[in-house]
Amino acid sequence: MSDLIPICKNGNAQLSDNFVESEFYSKSEDAPNCHTISSKLIQAVQLVRTVYGMPICITSTYRTALGNTLVGSSPTSRHRTSEAAVDFKACNEAQNDELIGQLYAEFREQGEVYQTLRSLGINGFGFYDGFIHFDVRPDFAYWDETSGKFGDIDLDGKKKNFLARFFSQLGGEDGLKDYRNEFLILIVSLIVLIIVGVVQRKRK
Numbered sequence: 001m002s003d004l005i006p007i008c009k010n011g012n013a014q015l016s017d018n019f020v021e022s023e024f025y026s027k028s029e030d031a032p033n034c035h036t037i038s039s040k041l042i043q044a045v046q047l048v049r050t051v052y053g054m055p056i057c058i059t060s061t062y063r064t065a066l067g068n069t070l071v072g073s074s075p076t077s078r079h080r081t082s083e084a085a086v087d088f089k090a091c092n093e094a095q096n097d098e099l100i101g102q103l104y105a106e107f108r109e110q111g112e113v114y115q116t117l118r119s120l121g122i123n124g125f126g127f128y129d130g131f132i133h134f135d136v137r138p139d140f141a142y143w144d145e146t147s148g149k150f151g152d153i154d155l156d157g158k159k160k161n162f163l164a165r166f167f168s169q170l171g172g173e174d175g176l177k178d179y180r181n182e183f184l185i186l187i188v189s190l191i192v193l194i195i196v197g198v199v200q201r202k203r204k
Contacts, residue, residue, distance in 0.1 A: 004036040004082060007061070016046040023058050024086070028067025035062045038083040038136045040121045045088055045134070047120070051113055052102060054095050059131055060087040078124060078135035085124065085135035096130065097149070103132060104150040107142070 009031070011021030024037050041061075049056045063071070063079040078085035090096040104127055106113045117125075117134070125142040126133030129149060 003039045005039050005042065006034050007037050008034040015042050018046060018049050018056070019058075024061050026062045026064070026067065027060055028062070028064040028070075030064050030066050031062070032064075036082050036084070037061055037086070038121075040136050041084070041086045041134060043120050044117055044122050045086060047113065047116060048088070048099075048103070052099055054099055055091040056088050056099075057091040058086060058088050061085070078137060083136050085133060087131050087133050089131040100127065100129075100132060100146075101150045103127075104146070 005015065007021055007024045007026075009022070009025055011025065013021040015021055015024065019042060024042065025031070026035055045056055045058065060071075060079060062084040063073070063077065065075075065080070068075070068077055068080055073079065079087075090099040103113070107125060107127075118140075121136050122134050123140045124133065124135035124137045126145065127143070127150075128145050129147050
């Protein structure tokens, strides 16, 4: 049974205690009149709103191909799927660091909110200085693109270092896992180029 909810432009259906349909409508200029979103994402954002008691503003859900390109996101972004993804922040900018910091710590400690989000089917988590990303991909993935303002411990509980931050950010919105093949191809290509260069030098 599908958990997809139709979201229509200017829709005013009450989707949860604190959110109405229009808040989840696409920000893409060429968005269709209606699209869908997973009900799990609505439940997840409502959970954050309820637990932390801060008004939440949705900054991105479904994106069209053009809309996705204009924001500079990956062509394989979860925002392009029928289930979509959700980016959000505290509506009050003065509270946004507090919200992200609390969720960051909650994720790192794998506390009750984290466990509830996972049980809802939220498997993709992205942390940024200004917003948070959730999606419902089938396998767990996270990425940390914060500047370090929420601490020097990464989300897996390890100290941040250059390599850890590089690999964490490599996948960007879609996580390192989605870019693993491309990364391996790059490494193999570099090795081949080095071998070819060594062979050519020996021939001279």
